[in-house]
Amino acid sequence: MALLALVTALVLVAVGGLHVVWAFSPWPLRSREEFASRVVGVPPERLPSPGLTFAVAGLLLVAGYLVVARAGLVGTPGPAWLTVAGTGGVAAVLLLRGAGGLVASARKDTPFARLDLRVYSPLCLALAAATGLVAALA
Structure with a gap:
């Protein structure tokens, strides 16, 4: 369970890091217009x-922390039930984003919708499953 928690947390932190980059830059794309179309869909x-x-x-950084905290890999302030509830909440949000993305993007043919169906929503669903397992079994 520790390895699953660590890998899940690292992916959450990496995606959080991407968001920090995106606050300043459209990387890895060339323009804000392309970024808006492909990554955000607006x-x-x-x-x-x-x-x-x-x-x-x-x-996303807090979510990563909650996952490793629930697995006992880092210390936690406060009662243990907070990491259980927090990690369960992270799993629920990721599940809603993943399932909602699949439903919403299935009706569209845009650059964002294609990426959402192939990358963003499946990643959210995988992270939801991993986070849910850590919440329930750690």
Whole structure:
């Protein structure tokens, strides 16, 4: 269980790191327009603000911490039930994002929808399953 928790947390932290980069840059894409279309699925003027992007990054870092804390790999302040509830909450949010993305993107033929069906939603569902396992079994 420790290895699953560690790998899951590392992926969550890596995705959080990507969000930090995205607050400043459209990397790995060349322009904000391409980034808006392929990564976020909105017109460039509707891209989330850097503040919101940092908030998502922070939540992903907290999610990674909760996963390793639930597995007992790092210490936790407060009662143990907080890591159980927190990790379960992370799993639920990732499950909703993954399932919701599959449903919403199945009806569209856009660059974002294609990536959502192939990459973003499956990744969220895999992370939801791994986080759920850690929450339930650690």
